Every structure is written in C-alpha cells, then in structure tokens.
Amino acid sequence: MIAMSxxxxxxxxxxxxxxxxxxxxxxxxxxxKPAYDVVIIGGGGHGLAAAYYLAANxxxxxxxxxxxxxxxxxxxxxxxxxxxxxxxxxxxxxFFEHSLKLWEGLSHELNFNVMLSQRGQIVLAHxxxxxxxxxxxxxxxxxxxxxxxxxxxxxxxxxxxxxDYSQASRxxxxxxxxxxxxxxxxxxxVAWGYARAADRLGVDIVENCEVTGFVRDGDRIIxxxxxxxxxxxxxxxxxxxxxxxAVAAMAGLKVPIESHLLQAFxxxxxKPFVDHVISFGAELFYISxxxxxxxVFGGHIDGFNSYTQRGQFPKVQSVAECAVALIPAISxxxxxxxWAGIQDMTPDGSPFIGRTPLRxxxxxxxxxxQGFKATPAAGCCxxxxxxxxxxxxxxRHLSLDRFERGNGHDEYGNGNWTYRQ
Amino acid sequence: MATGPTGxxxxxxxxxxxxGERDYTEFRYGGDASKIRPPHGTADARAWQEYVFLFDNxxxxxxxxxxxxxxxxxxxxxxxxxxxxxxxxxxxxxxxxSP
Numbered sequence: 114m115i116a117m118s119x120x121x122x123x124x125x126x127x128x129x130x131x132x133x134x135x136x137x138x139x140x141x142x143x144x145x146k147p148a149y150d151v152v153i154i155g156g157g158g159h160g161l162a163a164a165y166y167l168a169a170n171x172x173x174x175x176x177x178x179x180x181x182x183x184x185x186x187x188x189x190x191x192x193x194x195x196x197x198x199x200x201x202x203x204x205x206x207x208f209f210e211h212s213l214k215l216w217e218g219l220s221h222e223l224n225f226n227v228m229l230s231q232r233g234q235i236v237l238a239h240x241x242x243x244x245x246x247x248x249x250x251x252x253x254x255x256x257x258x259x260x261x262x263x264x265x266x267x268x269x270x271x272x273x274x275x276x277d278y279s280q281a282s283r284x285x286x287x288x289x290x291x292x293x294x295x296x297x298x299x300x301x302x303v304a305w306g307y308a309r310a311a312d313r314l315g316v317d318i319v320e321n322c323e324v325t326g327f328v329r330d331g332d333r334i335i336x337x338x339x340x341x342x343x344x345x346x347x348x349x350x351x352x353x354x355x356x357x358x359a360v361a362a363m364a365g366l367k368v369p370i371e372s373h374l375l376q377a378f379x380x381x382x383x384k385p386f387v388d389h390v391i392s393f394g395a396e397l398f399y400i401s402x403x404x405x406x407x408x409v410f411g412g413h414i415d416g417f418n419s420y421t422q423r424g425q426f427p428k429v430q431s432v433a434e435c436a437v438a439l440i441p442a443i444s445x446x447x448x449x450x451x452w453a454g455i456q457d458m459t460p461d462g463s464p465f466i467g468r469t470p471l472r473x474x475x476x477x478x479x480x481x482x483q484g485f486k487a488t489p490a491a492g493c494c495x496x497x498x499x500x501x502x503x504x505x506x507x508x509r510h511l512s513l514d515r516f517e518r519g520n521g522h523d524e525y526g527n528g529n530w531t532y533r534q
Numbered sequence: 535m536a537t538g539p540t541g542x543x544x545x546x547x548x549x550x551x552x553x554g555e556r557d558y559t560e561f562r563y564g565g566d567a568s569k570i571r572p573p574h575g576t577a578d579a580r581a582w583q584e585y586v587f588l589f590d591n592x593x594x595x596x597x598x599x600x601x602x603x604x605x606x607x608x609x610x611x612x613x614x615x616x617x618x619x620x621x622x623x624x625x626x627x628x629x630x631x632s633p
Contacts, residue, residue, distance in 0.1 A: 358591035369587040371565070372616070417546075417563040420593045420617050425546060427559045460587055517583040 119313075121224050139305060140312035145319045145344050149177045151499055152337055152346035154324050154360060155353040156180025158189035158300075158485065159477055161307035161318070162492020163352060163499070165223075168314035170493070171500035176316045177346075178308075179339060181323040185304030188354045191454035192485040193377050193399060193411045195390055197234050197295035198259055201250045202524050204510035205463070206257050208490055211507055213294060215489030225306030227298050228404070234295035234390035235264065235272065237439075239284040243394055247290040254292070264289040273391065277441050284395040284438060295390060297401055303488055327364045327474070334364060334474040348499050350475040355420070355455025357478030364471055369460055369516055370479050374415040374453045376424035378432060380446040382406030391439070398435035407449055410436055414458065424453040456481060461521035466494045466508040475499055476513060549624050552606040564599025566590070567611045567627070593617050599627060 119137065129136065151167055153160045156178045167173045178184070196216050198209040220226050238244035244263075251261035265288045270278060276286055308318055319341075328336035328343060336345040351360050355372045387402040400410035412432035415425050429451060437444045459465070459479040464487070466477050477495045480487065494505035504512060510522045546558040566589055572581040596616045601609045613622030 356593075358589070359593050362590075367584075367588045367590065369589070371589055371591050372593070417558075418565075418591065418596060418598065418616050419619065421619055423619075425558070427545075427557075516587045517579065 121226075139309040140318055143177070143317035143319050145177060145179070145322060145339065145341050146317065147343075148336075148345035149317070150175040150347045151177075151350070152344055152348075153178045153350045153352055154337065155187075155351065156184035156304075156308075156318060156320065157187045157352065157354055158185070158303050158307065158488040159354075159480075159491045159495065160350075160352040161304055161311060162488055163350060163477065163495040164316045164318075164492075165307045165311040165314070166493050166496035167499060168311060168316055171496060173500060174315035176311075177344065178311070178316060178318045179322050179324060179337070179344070180318070180320045183320050184308055184318060185301055188454045188456065188484055189304045189488070190301050191377065191452060192300055193401065193409050194297045194300045194403075194485065195234070195295070195399065195401065196229070196298050196486040197292055197390070198486075199234070199236065199250060199254055199261065199290065199292045199295065200524060201253055202522060204507075204522060205524055206253060206259070208494075208507045208511075209483075209486065210257060210259050211493070212487050212490030215493065216298060216486075217294070219303075219306070219489060223306040223310040225302060225309055227302045227306055229296065229298050230404075231294050231296040232389050232401075233291055233293040234392065235269065235289045235291050236392040237269065237276075237289045237394040238287045239394045240287050244288045247288070251290050260292060260294050262291040262293070264291055272389065275386070275440055275442055276391075277439065282438075284393075289394075297390065297403075298485075299404075300485060303485075307492070324360060324363065329364075329471075332470075333472040346473075348473045348475065348502075350477060350495060350499055352477040352495065354478070354480065354484065355457055357457050357476065361469075361476065361478075364469075364474060366469060366471065368465070368476070368478070368513065370457045371418050372420055372455050373417070373458045374419045374421065374424055375411065375413075375456050375482065376415065376428055376432070376451055376453045377409065377411040378429070378451040379403065379407040379409050379449050380443070381449050383408070383446065387440075393435055393439050395438070396435050398432065398439065400436065400439070408436075408443060408446065414456070415453070420455055422453050422455055424451065456484065460516060461523040462525060463511060463522040464491070465511055465513045466491060467498055467504045467512045468502070469513060473502075546619055546621070548600055548602075548610070548612060548621065550602050550605055550608070550610060551624060551626055552608060553602060556602070556605060558600075560602060560604040561600040561610075562603045564601060564609065567597045567599045600624075 198213040254261040323340045326338040390401040392399045457479045464479040494508040497505040549555045609627035610624045612624040
C-alpha cells in the first residue's frame with residue numbers, strides 16, 4: 114500500500130483527490146552519514162542524475178549528493194529549458210543524441226512528468242553560405258540517425274509566419290534547419306524527478322551542506338570536509354556548474370575554466386504564438402514560449418568573469434534588439450523577469466566529464482551554454498566514469514587534459530571565450 | 535578615482551587613467567592579467583598549457599585586462615572583485631610590460 118501510494122499514476126491522483134491528504138514528501142531529507150561509496154558534490158540536475166544512474170545502472174547505492182543550498186537552486190532552474198541534438202562535431206553529435214533519447218524516455222523512467230514538449234527547433238540561415246553550413250550539419254545528423262530537415266525560405270514562412278520577411282529586414286531569412294524532436298522540458302521537474310528516483314534507490318540527498326575542503330591521502334581523495342562534518346568517500350565527483358574552479362581549487366587543482374554570467378529573460382504571458390524553438394542565425398539568440406505564455410529567450414554571456422548572478426543592463430538591450438529584429442510583433446511586450454546564472458566557460462566551448470589528476474576524484478563541469486540539454490547524458494556518463502574509473506565511450510573527447518594534448522573540441526571553430534574572438 | 539559602482543546593481547564603470555571613469559561598454563575585455571607569458575623559445579609545453587589554458591578564476595579579487603576601444607585605445611589592468619563587481623584601481627598595461 115505504501116509502495117503503491119508512493120508511485121505516481123492516474124489511480125494515485127484519483128485516490129489523492131478523494132482522500133484530500135497532502136502529498137507525501139517526494140524524497141527524504143537526509144543527514145550526512147560518516148561514509149559513502151560515492152559522494153557527489155552539487156545537487157543540480159547533473160549531480161542528481163549521476164546519483165540516479167549510479168544506483169540504477171551500476172548498482173551503487175551508498176551514494177550521497179551534497180548540496181550547499183537546496184537542490185535545483187542553481188542553473189537547472191535558470192536555463193531556457195531547451196533540449197536538442199543538432200551538433201556538428203563527431204563526439205558532440207552522438208553525445209547530445211544520447212541525451213535527447215534519454216529525455217524522450219525520462220518521464221516514464223523516473224515516474225515523474227518532466228513535461229518534454231518536442232515542438233521542434235528551427236535554426237535560421239540568413240544567407241546562402243549559412244544555409245550550406247546548416248545543410249552540412251543536417252547531413253551529419255542524418256548520417257548519425259538523427260532527424261533533420263532543411264527548410265527553404267518558403268518553408269520557414271509557412272512554419273513561422275510572424276518573423277520579419279520585409280524588404281527592410283536587417284537579416285533576411287534564407288532558410289533554416291529543423292529538428293522536430295527538439296523542444297523544451299520543465300526544468301525544475303528534472304531536479305525533482307531525478308532526486309525522487311535516486312532517493313527511492315537509497316541515495317542520500319543532503320541539502321544545506323557546503324563543502325569546505327577535501328581529505329587527501331597522497332594523490333588520492335578519500336573524503337570531503339563540510340560545514341556538517343567530515344564525510345569519507347570511496348569516490349568523489351565535482352558537479353557544481355559555475356563553481357567548478359572554486360571547488361577544484363580546494364583539491365589543489367587548476368582547471369581550464371572561467372566563470373561567466375549568462376542572462377535569460379521572460380516576457381509577460383501572451384496567447385499561444387511561438388509554437389517552436391527558434392534560433393536566430395545572425396546572433397546568438399534563441400526564443401520559445403512557455404506553457405504559461407511567457408516568451409523565454411536568451412543570448413550571449415555578459416563577457417567578463419563574474420560570480421555575481423546579476424546581469425548587466427547593456428546585455429538586456431542587445432538581447433532585446435535581437436528579439437525585435439527577428440519578431441517585430443513583440444516589440445511592445447514587457448519583460449516580466451530577467452536573471453543570470455554563473456556558468457563555466459572553457460577554451461573550446463566543450464565541457465569536461467572524466468577523471469582528474471587526483472585519484473578517485475572526478476569532474477563534470479565546463480558546460481558553457483549546453484548544460485541543461487546534456488543533463489541525462491552527463492549524469493549517465495559521469496556515473497559510468499565513477500563506477501569504472503574510466504571515461505565513458507561517449508565522453509572520451511571531453512577529458513580534462515585535452516588541451517595539453519592538442520585535442521580541443523571546438524564546435525564553432527572560434528573558441529567560446531567571446532572576448533577572445 | 536573610481537567612485538562607482540559598485541555593487542551589483544549599477545553599470546560597471548571603469549576608471550581609465552587617460553579618459554576618466556567610463557561605462558564598461560566602451561571597453562573590450564581581455565581576461566586574466568595576473569599571468570606572465572613564458573619567454574620566447576620556451577620548450578616546456580606545460581608552461582604554455584599553464585599560460586594559455588589554466589586560470590585561477592577567483593571568486594573575489596581579480597586582475598584583468600581591458601582595452602578602451604572607444605576611447606584612448608590603451609590596454610589597462612583593472613582590479614575588480616568578481617563576487618561583487620566592486621572596481622578598484624586601473625593602470626596602463628604597458629607600465630608593467632606587454633600583455
């Protein structure tokens with residue numbers, strides 16, 4: 114009976130409606146135990162996903178997720194909720210497709226509705242050469258079994274009639290690339306769903322517990338120090354989004370990462386209007402519409418190192434300019450909110466999932482703009498790396514030492530520190 | 535001297551030694567200024583890896599390059615707190631050697 118009622122279903126919903134009792138907590142509030150097989154630092158989407166896959170795929174259940182604040186308080190709740198797998202470079206293509214496939218089954222796997230909406234994403238081309246690049250990308254995707262459709266101008270006009278097609282448009286629309294399986298996910302539900310599923314498999318989720326240092330035995334990490342005492346750990350992983358440098362520094366590691374601000378924006382709600390995810394081709398700008406009706410969009414990072422979680426206003430203006438250049442009809446909408454997240458930026462724009470120079474310490478970080486859509490695959494690969502002390506085949510190109518080996522993995526060919534371009 | 539911002543809420547303003555305090559939008563960011571370039575001819579790949587790719591990336595006091603592209607076009611070294619955006623002093627980068 115208890116097991117039945119703790120599983121979400123239409124029957125449970127009906128039973129709950131009749132009894133009227135409050136829903137039970139979805140996961141335990143755990144106090145830290147003295148020792149675990151695996152400790153994951155960071156209770157965001159990636160850390161919780163890794164804990165879940167450790168228990169579900171690898172049978173490792175003495176696992177703790179250590180979170181400084183409350184779970185999901187970082188970037189898993191600050192992104193623009195987009196998921197897609199339209200990547201060009203070998204390695205990225207397969208990694209992000211694996212992620213999208215996991216997204217497609219996630220609500221059932223976790224027994225938690227993450228509200229995946231495969232509304233399709235359209236990347237726009239504003240000239241013939243840009244469309245050729247998109248054609249190449251689409252061909253690479255299709256060779257990897259990923260859906261992609263090349264659109265000409267008439268196709269785009271049919272799908273997105275509200276864009277600026279006028280003679281006066283600053284960036285004429287020439288065509289685009291459509292991935293129908295791309296879309297959005299309710300991001301908070303990802304943290305909650307993974308937390309609940311991991312908890313049911315025995316994982317301890319410890320909130321309000323801040324890491325203050327690492328316990329070392331020679332070149333081996335054997336535990337962590339926290340504001341709630343020492344926790345011994347067979348293996349330890351860092352999965353802390355924009356604070357990878359700070360936590361790695363506690364272990365004496367210097368990593369190829371700078372922390373930058375990325376802002377996101379939501380307008381006042383309007384009736385259903387933008388039915389797809391749209392990526393502007395003339396600037397880094399992407400827009401979709403939430404279920405509540407707000408237009409959700411974002412652009413480039415602010416452009417200088419920062420941990421403030423408060424964006425600068427000039428970026429609000431330049432992002433709004435992109436929005437209006439693309440969709441003039443929204444020029445009079447008011448912004449409801451805008452916020453900033455701290456994200457790791459790396460020299461080639463690709464992340465790190467793998468081992469570190471210290472034994473039994475693993476790093477998942479450097480996610481640049483792509484952390485949210487990668488959540489299931491990042492958790493899956495990090496769990497594999499922890500369980501086997503080896504890189505996951507899908508994440509071999511994401512090793513921490515790739516720069517000293519001359520193996521940078523640069524999707525856009527220009528690095529990702531925008532100020533160096 | 536720098537009078538503002540700082541704090542989180544205002545426009546980031548940078549005290550240019552030539553032009554006075556200006557909005558950061560007049561400047562181009564150049565990253566960490568605390569590192570010293572290995573001498574030409576250095577054969578140790580690790581020294582270059584350290585210089586090009588690895589960063590302290592502190593949450594707090596940071597020394598960084600900015601170029602006043604819409605002003606005097608000089609490269610500056612600025613002290614700024616990355617946790618609060620509070621700005622300290624700036625001096626010309628060439629006064630301490632080339633970037």
